[in-house]
Amino acid sequence: MKILVISNNSFSDVYNNGKTLKAMFSEFRKDELCMLFFRPHDEISASACEDYFLISDKEILKSVFFPRHETGAVIFPSDSMAIKEELMEQRPKMQRTKLRQQLRDIVWKMGHWNKRKLREWIEIQKPNAIFFVGSYCKFANRIAIALHKQLQIPMAVYYTDDYVVNAKPSIYRNSLIKSYQKLIEECEQFYAIGEEMADAYAQFFGKRFNPIMNIVDKSEPCPKQESTSITISYFGSLYYKRFDAIVKIAQLLNDRKTHIKKMYGINIYTSSMITEEQKIQLEKFGINSKGFVKGDEFKNAMKATDIFLHVESDDEDYIRLVKLSVSTKIPEYLMAYRPTIAFGPKEVASIRLYDKIDSRMVVFSNDKESLDCRLNRIIQLINDSSLRDELAQIGFDYACKHYIREVVARQFKNSLIKMTNEPTLNMAVL
CATH class of the missing domain: 3.40.50.2000 (Glycogen Phosphorylase B;)
Structure with a gap:
């Protein structure tokens, strides 16, 4: 079995979203995972996964003007330092606004992401299922749906932030809701970060969402010594x-x-x-x-x-x-x-x-x-x-x-295994 994880962020040992994903998939072997991500990071986890493919905004913008440009590249965790140097040369991160989101989505719609490099990489990986981490990006929804249909494999979705249920009414929110609905209709399993989001999304989209948060290794109690x-x-x-x-x-x-x-x-x-x-x-x-x-x-x-x-x-x-x-x-x-x-x-x-x-x-x-x-x-x-x-x-x-990692991650893996119709893990060992 192999899961293709599609996310804005890569698995990480440092950054919050990447750490959460790494913990969730910690019961998977490295050769059971591959990841397509869209945001360059200066810290990519080598212990979670070895097979990464990055398509950045910069690459997509190039493809708008140069359609033959081979968009995206295979990324190795050892490339983190090179990515860090590139990020340091870029301008400081701008605040996200609806206008910038819309412009970014237009660029991705005009760009060419499904190029030979990506197709060859996916052919080598041969994933059995897709796990998609939803976000404010409509283009990511379109990519997940396209790969799901292209590969004819089941898909699960996970939401960690809310951009639709409580967002202010706007044209972008309405279009994002439609984009979410199209993606959710293609999925077989649904996850959200915490019980409140799971309940709200279940009511909003009419699907059963399972709550799953960041999970941690169990440690022995370590009281803080009294100090002045x-x-x-x-x-x-x-x-x-x-x-x-x-x-x-x-x-x-x-x-x-x-x-x-x-x-x-x-x-x-x-x-x-x-x-x-x-x-x-x-x-x-x-x-x-x-x-x-x-x-x-x-x-x-x-x-x-x-x-x-x-x-x-x-x-x-x-x-x-x-x-x-x-x-x-x-x-x-x-x-x-x-x-x-x-x-x-x-x-x-x-x-x-x-x-x-x-x-x-x-x-x-x-x-x-x-x-x-x-x-x-x-x-x-x-x-x-x-x-x-x-x-x-x-x-x-x-x-x-x-929040014990071993217990929750094992249950999570069994859920994804069921989606691929493979034998589940024995929970008795826990």
């Missing part, structure tokens, strides 16, 4: 006005510092660009920008943390974007045996998940009535080591029940 100061750490991007949310919770804690008995500091670990204006805000509230960490540096930074920080913006436009999405960081935080301060609007699935696990970790940023009460709980969390240990254990137990 408390380290609060945020890991992740600052997109969707999350920077503003970090500053807001820092300001709220600063306003109540007379009630906080412990010294504390807030660290930000991110690859996002921080402007000079933002640096002034960080300095004002004593927030430390630590840059981007990965590998052992990432693990050590997590171990040095007393309390994780998860934030979401209460800007209405961004609530719509992340309302159904569940952060891939949450299982990692829970398994790390540390409590979390979850700060954000109660409409967002990630915040509600933390509230479900234990409400003492949560501050609803857009609920003035409960704000003081919930902030007092957070102050107690900073002051009281026994409360931190209690919430760390509750989170750890929840992760062990829902």
